[in-house]
Amino acid sequence: MRLATFLRDGDERPAAVVGDELVDLLEAAPELPRTMNEILALGESGLQAIGAAIDSGAARLPLKSVRLTAPVRPQKLFGIGLNYADHAAEAGRDIPEYPTVFAMMANSLSGPFDPIEKPIVSDHVDYETELAIVIGKRCRHVSREDAPAVVAGFTICNDVSVRDWQRRTLQWTLGKSFDTHSPLGPWIVTADEIGDPHDLAFRTLVNGEVRQESNTSQLIFDCWALIENLSAACTLEPGDVIATGTCAGVALFREGQPWLRVGDVVRCEIDGIGAIESAVVAEPTGAALAA
Numbered sequence: 001m002r003l004a005t006f007l008r009d010g011d012e013r014p015a016a017v018v019g020d021e022l023v024d025l026l027e028a029a030p031e032l033p034r035t036m037n038e039i040l041a042l043g044e045s046g047l048q049a050i051g052a053a054i055d056s057g058a059a060r061l062p063l064k065s066v067r068l069t070a071p072v073r074p075q076k077l078f079g080i081g082l083n084y085a086d087h088a089a090e091a092g093r094d095i096p097e098y099p100t101v102f103a104m105m106a107n108s109l110s111g112p113f114d115p116i117e118k119p120i121v122s123d124h125v126d127y128e129t130e131l132a133i134v135i136g137k138r139c140r141h142v143s144r145e146d147a148p149a150v151v152a153g154f155t156i157c158n159d160v161s162v163r164d165w166q167r168r169t170l171q172w173t174l175g176k177s178f179d180t181h182s183p184l185g186p187w188i189v190t191a192d193e194i195g196d197p198h199d200l201a202f203r204t205l206v207n208g209e210v211r212q213e214s215n216t217s218q219l220i221f222d223c224w225a226l227i228e229n230l231s232a233a234c235t236l237e238p239g240d241v242i243a244t245g246t247c248a249g250v251a252l253f254r255e256g257q258p259w260l261r262v263g264d265v266v267r268c269e270i271d272g273i274g275a276i277e278s279a280v281v282a283e284p285t286g287a288a289l290a291a
């Protein structure tokens with residue numbers, strides 16, 4: 001199943017995506033709660049209700065007619081650094097002994113087709129296509145064997161990074177947390193439909209040119225290891241998101257450092273999930289900001 005969130009009359013509403021249509025779950029399954037986080041927390045019964053709503057054929061809208069937002073509102077949006085050997089190598093770093101975890105603040109969350117703002121304070125804006133795990137069950141101290149059972153599904157995150165701000169201090173959080181710099185979506189593909197999350201080809205295209213290309217089989221710490229690690233410290237909640245890291249090919253380590261510039265279009269594709277695509281725009285100032 002494909003689970004999304006979209007805007008209708010200014011409010012976020014949960015939805016299922018079927019082909020090129022979207023099922024408005026507030027209309028087709030009014031017994032369900034109003035947010036995707038709450039629906040995921042229901043587990044199997046929530047998915048059954050969504051299945052029935054899909055089968056009813058009710059409340060369909062053309063997907064193209066709506067604006068999708070981030071499919072969940074994570075309480076915690078984790079980033080994982082240096083989790084592909086080729087990316088660690090291009091950064092001149094050793095393979096880490098433990099997962100490198102950082103936080104991306106909630107303000108950075110953005111819709112799958114919303115613009116990325118080129119900040120006023122930096123020109124060093126970079127892309128990172130990442131498989132993102134969406135947690136479906138409140139949990140703590142989850143073993144790697146039990147980890148698949150706490151996953152609702154998978155989506156795509158572009159971990160947009162402001163490299164000078166990321167690298168001028170020991171902590172990466174601020175450089176990873178600029179407004180609009182965590183586009184997420186376009187939807188959650190449920191775990192049953194993904195099958196093995198460690199065999200998904202993915203790539204980044206900037207203005208149609210391939211900049212990154214790899215497969216989740218190359219993860220150093222795989223999804224289950226990350227859940228084991230994070231849940232040893234934190235209670236994970238339905239809707240929490242773990243962006244699992246990116247591969248080589250970022251602008252930072254490319255010849256000439258081809259940063260994202262205003263007017264560029266960056267597309268992140270993961271086979272089996274779909275694609276998100278963002279135009280780069282100037283951060284609004286003055287009158288535009290007030291609007």
Ligand code: MN
Nearest residue numbers: 128159245246
């Ligand atoms: Mn990243």
